[in-house]
Amino acid sequence: MTSLVDLHLAPSDLVDFLILGIPFGCVYALLAVGLVLTYKTSGVFNLAYSAQAYVAAAVFYEVRANQEWNLVLAVVFAVFIVSPLIGLLLYGGLFSKLRTAPPIARLVTSLGLLVAIPELVKLWFNGGNTAYGPPGLVPTFNTIRFGEFGIDTDQLATILATVVVAVALTAMFRYSGLGLKMRAVVESPRMAQLSGVDADRVSAISWALSSTLAGLSGVLLAPLFAQVESMQYFTLLVAAMAAAAFGRLSSIPLTFLGGILLGVLQQLIAGNLPTSSVLATGIRPSLPFIVLFLLLLFWPGLRKKETTDPLSGVDPPPPVPAAAIRTRGMTVFTRGLGVVVVVGGVLVSLFVLDPVWLRNVNQGVIIALIFLSITVITGLAGEISLAQSTFAAIGMFTAAQLTDNWGLPVLGTIFIGGIVAAAVGALLAIPTLRLRGIYFSLATLAFALFFQNVLVPQEWLSGGNVPTKVPRPLVGSIDFADNRWFLLLSVALLALFSVAVILIRRGTTGQFLQALRGSERAATSIGITPTRIKVMAFAVSAGIAGIGGGLMGSFEGRANYASNFDFFFGLVWVVLVVTLGSRSIQAAVIAGLSFVLVPAILSELDIPQAWAFILFGVGALTYARHPEGVVEANTRSSLAAIQRLLGHREPGATTTPQPPNKHPSSDDGTGGMRTPEPTTTDAGTVP
Amino acid sequence: MSLLEAVSVTRTFAGIAALHDVSLEVGEAEVVGLIGPNGAGKTTLFNCIYGELRPSRGVVRFRGRNIGSLPPERRARLGLGRTFQRIELFPGMTVREHLLVAERSRNGRGGLLRDLLNKGLPTPDERVRADRVLGLLGIGDQADRPIESTSLGHSRLVELGRALMMEPRLLLLDEPSSGLDSNERTMLGDVFRSACNESGTSILLVEHDVEMVSRVTSRLYVLDSGSVIAFGDTSEVLADPLVRRAYIGDVLA
Numbered sequence: 002m003t004s005l006v007d008l009h010l011a012p013s014d015l016v017d018f019l020i021l022g023i024p025f026g027c028v029y030a031l032l033a034v035g036l037v038l039t040y041k042t043s044g045v046f047n048l049a050y051s052a053q054a055y056v057a058a059a060v061f062y063e064v065r066a067n068q069e070w071n072l073v074l075a076v077v078f079a080v081f082i083v084s085p086l087i088g089l090l091l092y093g094g095l096f097s098k099l100r101t102a103p104p105i106a107r108l109v110t111s112l113g114l115l116v117a118i119p120e121l122v123k124l125w126f127n128g129g130n131t132a133y134g135p136p137g138l139v140p141t142f143n144t145i146r147f148g149e150f151g152i153d154t155d156q157l158a159t160i161l162a163t164v165v166v167a168v169a170l171t172a173m174f175r176y177s178g179l180g181l182k183m184r185a186v187v188e189s190p191r192m193a194q195l196s197g198v199d200a201d202r203v204s205a206i207s208w209a210l211s212s213t214l215a216g217l218s219g220v221l222l223a224p225l226f227a228q229v230e231s232m233q234y235f236t237l238l239v240a241a242m243a244a245a246a247f248g249r250l251s252s253i254p255l256t257f258l259g260g261i262l263l264g265v266l267q268q269l270i271a272g273n274l275p276t277s278s279v280l281a282t283g284i285r286p287s288l289p290f291i292v293l294f295l296l297l298l299f300w301p302g303l304r305k306k307e308t309t310d311p312l313s314g315v316d317p318p319p320p321v322p323a324a325a326i327r328t329r330g331m332t333v334f335t336r337g338l339g340v341v342v343v344v345g346g347v348l349v350s351l352f353v354l355d356p357v358w359l360r361n362v363n364q365g366v367i368i369a370l371i372f373l374s375i376t377v378i379t380g381l382a383g384e385i386s387l388a389q390s391t392f393a394a395i396g397m398f399t400a401a402q403l404t405d406n407w408g409l410p411v412l413g414t415i416f417i418g419g420i421v422a423a424a425v426g427a428l429l430a431i432p433t434l435r436l437r438g439i440y441f442s443l444a445t446l447a448f449a450l451f452f453q454n455v456l457v458p459q460e461w462l463s464g465g466n467v468p469t470k471v472p473r474p475l476v477g478s479i480d481f482a483d484n485r486w487f488l489l490l491s492v493a494l495l496a497l498f499s500v501a502v503i504l505i506r507r508g509t510t511g512q513f514l515q516a517l518r519g520s521e522r523a524a525t526s527i528g529i530t531p532t533r534i535k536v537m538a539f540a541v542s543a544g545i546a547g548i549g550g551g552l553m554g555s556f557e558g559r560a561n562y563a564s565n566f567d568f569f570f571g572l573v574w575v576v577l578v579v580t581l582g583s584r585s586i587q588a589a590v591i592a593g594l595s596f597v598l599v600p601a602i603l604s605e606l607d608i609p610q611a612w613a614f615i616l617f618g619v620g621a622l623t624y625a626r627h628p629e630g631v632v633e634a635n636t637r638s639s640l641a642a643i644q645r646l647l648g649h650r651e652p653g654a655t656t657t658p659q660p661p662n663k664h665p666s667s668d669d670g671t672g673g674m675r676t677p678e679p680t681t682t683d684a685g686t687v688p
Numbered sequence: 689m690s691l692l693e694a695v696s697v698t699r700t701f702a703g704i705a706a707l708h709d710v711s712l713e714v715g716e717a718e719v720v721g722l723i724g725p726n727g728a729g730k731t732t733l734f735n736c737i738y739g740e741l742r743p744s745r746g747v748v749r750f751r752g753r754n755i756g757s758l759p760p761e762r763r764a765r766l767g768l769g770r771t772f773q774r775i776e777l778f779p780g781m782t783v784r785e786h787l788l789v790a791e792r793s794r795n796g797r798g799g800l801l802r803d804l805l806n807k808g809l810p811t812p813d814e815r816v817r818a819d820r821v822l823g824l825l826g827i828g829d830q831a832d833r834p835i836e837s838t839s840l841g842h843s844r845l846v847e848l849g850r851a852l853m854m855e856p857r858l859l860l861l862d863e864p865s866s867g868l869d870s871n872e873r874t875m876l877g878d879v880f881r882s883a884c885n886e887s888g889t890s891i892l893l894v895e896h897d898v899e900m901v902s903r904v905t906s907r908l909y910v911l912d913s914g915s916v917i918a919f920g921d922t923s924e925v926l927a928d929p930l931v932r933r934a935y936i937g938d939v940l941a
């Protein structure tokens with residue numbers, strides 16, 4: 002990076018970089034503007050946005066390349082019909098119902114879509130074949146020359162389209178009634194509503210508009226890649242996030258500028274770093290992640306904590322999920338049942354299952370151990386981290402390198418791996434946890450992508466092309482090379498950390514975290530330091546993930562990053578755990594086993610693997626209705642049923658959550674969580 | 689020397705002054721009132737004292753030290769307690785747990801290691817202390833209720849109890865009596881007086897209920913459009929025609 006300082010740039014080089022970089026930058030800008038639009042009008046930071054661009058590109062490819070439609074027709078269909086419809090569908094069907102939901106619900110929902118939509122499209126798209134050589138809006142091979150510089154027609158089209166969109170959007174915001182309404186909603190949804198603007202309609206229109214921009218950039222960008230592939234679009238989205246962050250998630254001109262600067266900077270770096278070094282090949286594609294990370298940390302205006310909506314205090318607080326307090330009877334019953342199921346499950350795995358399924362179960366148990374890390378950071382601390390697979394990988398690589406280079410006993414290195422992961426987690430958390438909510442999640446995402454693109458290819462870390470070997474532990478006469486012993490080891494570690502998480506959850510740390518989740522203002526008013534305690538939670542979480550990662554390495558015999566800890570798995574994990582229940586150990590265990598066993602069962606049944614991710618992703622859509630998680634909701638309702646059968650009164654604490662918006666809004670701004678006098682009072686005291 | 693001193697505090701929002709050159713003092717073991725019409729800037733002043741907002745200009749001193757650079761949690765540990773106009777509670781906790789979490793924050797006995805050794809649960813004396821405060825507030829019978837099912841009035845009392853557990857030197861109370869019935873109001877007045885007399889806690893009270901203000905406060909500040917328009921002994925201030933016009937007339941007329 003230092004070489005940037007003493008670049009020797011001829012003016013003509015600079016123009017070359019501009020020409021190469023601007024089309025990319027334009028697409029970043031288009032995506033970023035769409036992202037900002039929906040974020041500002043509906044409060045959804047739409048991680049599934051790249052999926053929308055991907056859908057449009059796939060539809061365009063299908064009708065243009067496979068069905069050979071006329072160009073105009075294909076563009077109109079893909080960009081101006083399908084795309085806005087998708088936007089309207091997502092808003093009307095999902096996000097409009099999440100207006101008053103906590104930000105985490107909106108984030109999880111969009112993550113679920115990000116996981117599910119591309120898989121759905123892949124099932125349909127091109128008969129499952131990969132789409133090579135996507136056609137552009139205009140043929141790419143026509144190059145227009147200006148003296149010594151050339152630009153191909155697709156690049157030109159991209160630039161022109163961006164200019165048109167920029168001018169049109171500016172004009173709309175400046176002069177049209179709709180634009181004014183949008184700006185009003187962006188400033189303060191409440192104020193706009195009070196002055197008669199239908200914020201819901203405005204948001205729906207923004208979604209349609211933003212989805213159209215996604216479609217447009219999806220189609221424009223397709224020819225820049227060798228094939229239409231959803232991950233490419235996600236990488237683009239991260240670049241768009243950086244541009245959006247540059248515009249402080251509000252200024253559209255700044256967002257455009259940010260996108261274009263990023264595109265040019267990327268080309269500049271590409272042209273000026275020695276191409277041979279791993280660092281260079283890693284830095285170029287991951288520049289957007291680095292830029293996003295740095296912007297999140299240092300860009301003034303993103304850090305402002307004080308609310309700018311003067312009426313935001315008037316909004317009722319988000320509805321409170323049903324109390325998670327159980328009667329002692331329930332606890333004893335569920336614990337007892339849990340022990341029976343676990344012991345039974347282990348025995349069946351050990352003595353009934355064939356070796357393949359024994360392996361699958363073991364992997365599921367290890368993933369469940371890793372999922373406990375999500376229980377800590379999301380369930381207890383209420384933050385969504387998108388880097389949990391990265392911490393697992395850090396643990397795995399540490400264990401691998403320590404055993405490989407120093408011959409340390411593997412069991413010890415697994416724990417050292419946990420400590421290293423915890424330390425990295427703490428280092429990452431100190432600057433990023435001051436950013437709240439969505440910004441924290443984005444910072445973890447940027448970190449995960451940076452790790453994957455820049456560090457994982459390094460030989461000292463991963464072993465390069467050949468994954469480093471990790472041995473199985475050998476303790477006394479017990480050789481864990483035997484998969485049965487290894488399963489017992491994994492279950493023991495899972496049990497150990499489950500107990501640890503339960504102790505933390507009900508101990509002081511858990512109570513402080515719960516207080517912080519409930520009301521950060523009130524928690525600080527009793528002297529709780531938010532950052533300190535959350536950094537601790539994040540370190541614990543990263544540590545657990547690291548230990549799970551090391552265990553996985555040892556189980557598989559080598560540190561295989563791509564098949565276990567690709568960053569995208571980290572996203573799926575969050576979706577899965579949060580859907581099933583982020584606070585519950587039971588849910589983490591079920592989630593871990595499902596993550597491995599559902600795809601295995603599907604392939605046994607000859608059903609495409611894609612359905613597993615579709616299932617996980619669509620499952621997340623239940624989160625808004627069951628923030629406590631599917632497992633917890635089912636446990637509660639079945640226990641209530643059992644208690645009714647046994648003739649007990651249903652305790653008050655186990656009632657289902659209040660539907661949002663049901664509470665009366667009260668004029669002193671305190672409304673929201675009051676419910677009428679309860680009919681039952683003795684929650685927690687039923688013997 | 690006074691316990692709390694706000695000197696010439698000014699706070700602007702987008703160029704408009706919500707507080708303009710406000711100075712205010714609270715001494716040891718006294719109950720001071722702060723009244724003013726809606727939007728006068730009372731909550732903004734609290735937030736400036738408490739550190740949630742930085743004053744655009746002016747100094748806030750507490751126990752003789754300039755606390756302008758301290759984050760809210762440090763101010764809390766120095767002995768500033770508060771309740772919120774718009775109630776702030778911890779969903780998922782019972783009434784007693786609200787007080788216990790404050791107690792454990794106060795005595796600093798928490799910690800990851802203790803949790804892992806199963807020593808993170810409240811001790812019997814912590815529970816006794818919490819129950820005593822609940823009893824003082826008259827909500828002892830509510831201790832095991834989930835907070836979601838308590839009435840608005842009781843929730844306000846839980847907030848007050850949570851603040852009292854920190855053994856504050858000064859309590860900032862933002863309209864603590866709204867939502868309470870007349871019995872609870874009477875009792876609240878008694879709680880203020882006993883807190884003040886027994887523990888020496890001072891109180892800065894924002895309150896619309898003039899009857900309550902005249903009963904429990906000894907001194908009074910009147911804020912209007914971001915400026916202090918009158919201050920002094922409660923009875924004298926309440927008799928001031930200017931105050932009656934700006935505030936009381938506003939409410940009672």
Ligand SMILES: Nc1ncnc2c1ncn2[C@@H]1O[C@H](COP(=O)(O)OP(=O)(O)OP(=O)(O)O)[C@@H](O)[C@H]1O
Pocket residue numbers: 307308309310311701706724725726727728729730731732733773
């Ligand atoms: N975050 C903010 N941004 C912009 N203006 C604000 C903000 N907070 C408060 N204000 C403005 O400052 C002024 C004072 O508000 P404040 O809430 O302090 O009044 P108050 O005296 O507490 O009123 P009430 O009796 O209604 O509680 C109001 O005009 C309000 O609109």
Ligand SMILES: [Mg+2]
Pocket residue numbers: 730731732773862
């Ligand atoms: Mg107020």
